Amino acid sequence: MQEAISIAPQLAASPIAEILWLIPAVPMAAAGLSALLKQSARKTSASLAIGSLSFSLLLSLIAFVHVLGNWMGGITTREVVNLTWIQFGTSNVDLGWVLDPLSAIMLVMVSFVGLLIFIYSIGYMKSDENYTRFFCFMSLFAGAMLGVVIANSLLLLFMCWEIVGLTSYLLIGFWYQKPSAAAAAKKAFLTTRIGDVFFLLGIVWLFAQTGTLLFYNGGSGSIEHAALAGLLSQPAAFGLSAAGAIALLIFAGAAGKSGQFPLHVWLPDAMEGPTPVSALIHAATMVAAGVYLIARVYPLMAAGALAGGTTTALTVVTWVGAFTAVFAALIAVAQNDIKRILAYSTVSQLGYMMAGLGMGGVAVGIFHLITHAFFKALLFLGAGSVIHGCHEEQNVRRMGGLKADMPLTFLTYAIGMLALCGFPLLFSGFWSKDGILEAAQHWSVAKTPFYMLVFGALLTAFYMTRQVAYVFFGHWRGGKPAHESPAVMLAPLGILAFFAITLGFIGTPAWPWFRAFLNGKAAGFDWHVLMERELMTLMGVSALVVFIGIGVAWSLYGDRSPKPTASDSLEKFAPTAWGWLSHKFYVDEFYGMTVIAFYAWWGRVSDWLDRRVWGGIVAGVAWAFSLAARLNRFLDTNVVDGGFDKGCEELTVGGGLLSRVQTGRVQTYLRILALAVVALAALLIWSSKA
Amino acid sequence: MTPLAGYLLVSIGLAGALTRRNAILVLIGIELMLNAANLNLIAFWRYGPHPESLTGMMFAIFSIAVAAAEAAVGLGLVIQIHRHAKTTDLDAMNRMKG
Numbered sequence: 095m096q097e098a099i100s101i102a103p104q105l106a107a108s109p110i111a112e113i114l115w116l117i118p119a120v121p122m123a124a125a126g127l128s129a130l131l132k133q134s135a136r137k138t139s140a141s142l143a144i145g146s147l148s149f150s151l152l153l154s155l156i157a158f159v160h161v162l163g164n165w166m167g168g169i170t171t172r173e174v175v176n177l178t179w180i181q182f183g184t185s186n187v188d189l190g191w192v193l194d195p196l197s198a199i200m201l202v203m204v205s206f207v208g209l210l211i212f213i214y215s216i217g218y219m220k221s222d223e224n225y226t227r228f229f230c231f232m233s234l235f236a237g238a239m240l241g242v243v244i245a246n247s248l249l250l251l252f253m254c255w256e257i258v259g260l261t262s263y264l265l266i267g268f269w270y271q272k273p274s275a276a277a278a279a280k281k282a283f284l285t286t287r288i289g290d291v292f293f294l295l296g297i298v299w300l301f302a303q304t305g306t307l308l309f310y311n312g313g314s315g316s317i318e319h320a321a322l323a324g325l326l327s328q329p330a331a332f333g334l335s336a337a338g339a340i341a342l343l344i345f346a347g348a349a350g351k352s353g354q355f356p357l358h359v360w361l362p363d364a365m366e367g368p369t370p371v372s373a374l375i376h377a378a379t380m381v382a383a384g385v386y387l388i389a390r391v392y393p394l395m396a397a398g399a400l401a402g403g404t405t406t407a408l409t410v411v412t413w414v415g416a417f418t419a420v421f422a423a424l425i426a427v428a429q430n431d432i433k434r435i436l437a438y439s440t441v442s443q444l445g446y447m448m449a450g451l452g453m454g455g456v457a458v459g460i461f462h463l464i465t466h467a468f469f470k471a472l473l474f475l476g477a478g479s480v481i482h483g484c485h486e487e488q489n490v491r492r493m494g495g496l497k498a499d500m501p502l503t504f505l506t507y508a509i510g511m512l513a514l515c516g517f518p519l520l521f522s523g524f525w526s527k528d529g530i531l532e533a534a535q536h537w538s539v540a541k542t543p544f545y546m547l548v549f550g551a552l553l554t555a556f557y558m559t560r561q562v563a564y565v566f567f568g569h570w571r572g573g574k575p576a577h578e579s580p581a582v583m584l585a586p587l588g589i590l591a592f593f594a595i596t597l598g599f600i601g602t603p604a605w606p607w608f609r610a611f612l613n614g615k616a617a618g619f620d621w622h623v624l625m626e627r628e629l630m631t632l633m634g635v636s637a638l639v640v641f642i643g644i645g646v647a648w649s650l651y652g653d654r655s656p657k658p659t660a661s662d663s664l665e666k667f668a669p670t671a672w673g674w675l676s677h678k679f680y681v682d683e684f685y686g687m688t689v690i691a692f693y694a695w696w697g698r699v700s701d702w703l704d705r706r707v708w709g710g711i712v713a714g715v716a717w718a719f720s721l722a723a724r725l726n727r728f729l730d731t732n733v734v735d736g737g738f739d740k741g742c743e744e745l746t747v748g749g750g751l752l753s754r755v756q757t758g759r760v761q762t763y764l765r766i767l768a769l770a771v772v773a774l775a776a777l778l779i780w781s782s783k784a
Numbered sequence: 785m786t787p788l789a790g791y792l793l794v795s796i797g798l799a800g801a802l803t804r805r806n807a808i809l810v811l812i813g814i815e816l817m818l819n820a821a822n823l824n825l826i827a828f829w830r831y832g833p834h835p836e837s838l839t840g841m842m843f844a845i846f847s848i849a850v851a852a853a854e855a856a857v858g859l860g861l862v863i864q865i866h867r868h869a870k871t872t873d874l875d876a877m878n879r880m881k882g
Contacts, residue, residue, distance in 0.1 A: 758878030761810070765802055 110153075110160045111173035111193040114244050117153050117201060118254070121146045122237030128230040136225045140216055143229040147209045147236050154201035154240075161198040162611075170195060170614030174246045174310050188308050192246035195612045196460065200243040200386060203464050207378045207471050208236045210586035214475050215370040217583035218482060228268065228368065235261035239379050243386065248297050248307040248316065251387070255293075255351070258380050259286050265375060266367040278363035285360035289350015296343030303328060303336055309390065317393040326398050334406060337397040341407035344391055345414075352384025353441045354448060355418040359682055361441050365433040369478030372433055377440050377474050378467040385447040385463050389456045396455075404539055408452045415448025416534075416543035416550075421679070423553035427560070427664070428675035431488050432477045435561050439514065440470060442550060446530050449543055454533025457609035461601045462526035464608075468597055469513035469523055472590035476507035479579040479587065480565060487572050490564040491658040497566040499576040504566050506587040511562050513594040515555040515644065518637040522598030527551060528636055529601065529609075535632060548639055555643025560651045568655030603629055786827035793820035807862045807872040811855065818851045 124146035128139040164171045176190030191197075212232060219228050238261060241254030260283075267279030301307050304321040306314065313320060325337035334342070348354075353361035364376045375381070388395060388411060395407045404412075419442045426438035443466050451459030481488055483500050497504040513521040516528070531551075534544035570576065578584075601608035603623045610617035623629065650663040665672040677683070797816030804810050822844045829840020866872050 760874050760877065761802060761805075768798055768802065 107173045107175045107193075108160060110157050111175055111191075113153070114157060114175070114191050114193055117150045117157075117205070117244060118237045118239075118241035120149050120237070121233045121240065125230050125234035125237060128226060128233065131226050131230075133223065133226050139226040139229040140212075143233040143236075144209065144212050144216075146233060147205060147212055150236070150240060151202070151205040151209050154198070154205045157193055158198040158202045161193060161195055165195065165611055165614070168616070170611075172310060174308075174312075176246065176308055176311055179249075185305055187249060188247055188306060188311070189250045190246035190308055190311075191244040191250075192310060193244070195614070196386075196389060196456065197243050199460070199464065199612070201240060203467055204239050204243060204379050205236070207467055207590075208232075208239075208374055210589055211370050211374040211378075211471060211475065212236075214373075214478070214583050214586040215368075217580045218370055218478055219368060222368075224268070228265075231261050231264050231268070232370075232374070235265065235375060235380070239383065242383050245390075246309050246315075248300065248309070248391075251390070252293065252297060255347075255383065255387075256290070258375075258383060259283065259290070259351070262286075262364070262375050262380055265371040266364045268367055268371065272366065275366040278360075278366040282360040282364050285357055286350040289347045289357055292343045293347025293350075296340045296347065299336070299343065300325075300340050303340075317391055322393060322397045325394075335398060337394060338406045341391070341395045341397070341405070342410060344394070345388065345407060345411055348384030348387045348448075349414060350384070351387075352381050352444045352448065353418075354384070354414050354445060355421055356681070358418060358422060358441045359685065362434050362437040362678070365431070365437050369433065369474060369481060372437070373471045373474030373478065376437065378471040381440060381444055382447070382463045382467060385444060385451065385459055388448065388451050389460050389463075392451070392456050395451075404452070404537075409539055410452075412449050412452030412537070412539075412543055415445045415450075415452055416546040417445070418442065419445030419449060419550040420546045420553070421445075423550045423557065424675055425678045426557040427553060428662070428672055429557075430491050430676075432480060432490050432493075432561065432565065433474070433488060435490070435557060436470070436473055436477055439473075439554065439557065442554065443470065443514070446527065446547065446550070449547060450530035450533060453537045453543065454530060455613075457612040458529045458533050460612065461529055461608045465513070465522040465526040465594075465597050465601075468590055469510045469521075469594040472506060472510035472587060472594050473514060475583070475587055475590065476503055476510055479503045479583055480507070480576075482579050482583070483576040484572055485574055485576075489658065490561055491656070492572045493565045493570070493576075494568040494572075494655050495566070495570045496576055499570070500578045502584050503579060503587065506584075506591040507566070508562065509591040509594050511558045513598075515558050515640050516551055516636060517640055518633065520595060520598075522594055522596070524636070524640075525598035525602050528603075528633060531636055532603075532629070532632055548635065551636065552639045552643045555640045556647045559644045559647030563648065563651035563653070567653050571655060571658055786830075787824055790820045790824040790827065793817070793823065805873050805875055807865065807874055807877075808859075810874065811858045811862065814858070815851065815855060818847070818854075822847050822851075 121143070124142040128135075128142050131139050161171065172192060172194035174190055174192045176188050178186045179189045180187040212229075215228065215232065219225050222228065235258060238254045238257035242251055242258060245251035245254060263279050263283040266282050267276050269275045270279070297307065300316055303325055304316040306316050306321070308315045309317050311318070315321065322337060325340065326335045328336035330336045330339035350357045361376060361381065365372050367376070395411065396405055399405045399408070422438045422441035422445060426435050426442065429435045429438060443462070447459045447462045447466070449459075450462050480493065480496060480500065480503060483496070483503065484493055487493065509521070513523040515521075516524040518524050531544065531547055534547050535541075537543060599605070604621055605617065605619045607617040609615075624633075654663070656663070662672065674680070794817050797813045797818075797820060800813030800816060801810045802813075804813065825840050825844045825847065829835065829838075829843070832840070862872060865877065869876060
């Protein structure tokens, strides 16, 4: 199913490509500036953040229109600007940025969604005293994320990637007074670090093999044809070529960032952060960075594939993605925290994207990434609005009946939920998910991922319906009555809802504009494609699955309003399975028993080694030195000092003796002198005779 | 013969300088030894290998001039000592011992 990509070789960079670096630089500068502001400078910091991101959005739109213009003119371009960062010996470390359809689309998505979430944050964070710090971190995040998007060098990408990880850490732990938030921040940082170590290994290996970390450099980049041919001919281990091994290492980094099994554990805990953070970082953009990374290095991932075939790396990506999609969706079924459900849903959808990349190529995965970014940001912001309206209540079982109290939130949330479920024809999630299912259906290796993903779609419809039924239907089960959110929070919801619907139409099978744009083809409108038997069946299956999911969930949860303490409807059916699901398959406990227990044991061993062995050695050395010092002191006082004193005494005595000679009688001196002269004369005379 | 006269004069001067207790007489003995040296300079020049080049005479004249200055300094010292200690007896001048 993978289409050949026809993108023209590098042209001379256009003016907009030359200044592309401003897009990440301006929000980063804004972050730096607002770091200098006082806590009370609330308006300034918010305006700095929003202003800088608006500027980035403007530039991104110009860049996008520029690429779009080229594409409509028939040439899809990839413009790169490279510069040497460090030079040592004969090798260079280059940095650079790239403007091609992929980065242009991502730039617009990140800056647009980011801007909406920034605006929303004005309302959401209104009563937080650390408002200034919040916007500082958010700007830093936005800048770094845009940097990831434009990077043409794996190194630059990695740098921004790490800044993004840092801001994620800072923002999850934004309410660091809460121990759970601090723990979640640490967990996120450490878990993604595991992936990043592999990623870094991949980077180093790639540099060692190709001598460059630039993606594209007029034919000599590391993922261009020449370098890939070299990498393919280099065997690594287990029958993999170096290209395959490096691709897998890079995928490990992407899996950490994008919450793929088994590194997904940090993402649900990351919901401890403020909700706009969850929306921006842990749903729409940062977690998609892993998917974007795979798309960016796609030539490397796909290197060595035969026509229509696949590679080890892509197969691994597919299986991990498909497994994560089902696994996380299952967990989401049994969660009660409104944000946690969405978090597991995000993990699941990221699995879809990965599977889409693995089976259908860049366009399929990225299309789902883009639509997901919009509707998941919408859902998170809607959840934030709900939490805000319910006085910081997050348990869906203590909500209910909000459809009357928060009509606008309900409306937008319902749109987001339908888009996420993949409700047929109207919503964007349907088209992007169908693209992935279609690719899965035609995958040459196995059909299992297809069934897994269909099952995942059923679960998605189920858990989203369950959530919506709990939150918006039935009657209010909380304490104080809920209230609707202010306009500054509702407006972004409306805009996102609009895109959650319309964005799907740029990538329907009838008009595959998105795919054509990314792959550098012309997009034709063909109504009849929709009528093809195969596609009709697929869409029918997909729609049926969604209806079943929604229907089953509605019959179980719709308008029931169970007491918060009563057991869940599903729990009554299968208590054991429910236990597994609500405990997230005990993955955290498993890690606690294995990895963390091992590290704790290892920590104790190290502590023991430190105290007993190394400490003992250090103490022994110190003791030996102290002994030597005592000996030295003894020698000093008794031998050296004594000898010196004795010498001085002898000198005094000698001087006293000599002074006796000096009588003061001049004539005695003269006598001695005369005697000496006589003696000398005698000696001279005697010696001259001889 | 003249060197012999020189030796004689040195011996007389040395004996005077060593045996006399009066500082002035010791000075006179020293002057005698100096003049013996001058006599020897003249004699060794006159009967030496280069009598044509007046070096010995120049040396002697120079020496006599220095001796005159030295005698003046010595006498000055003796006068000062006499003023200080009211004596010119050298055996009483023993305060410069170590």
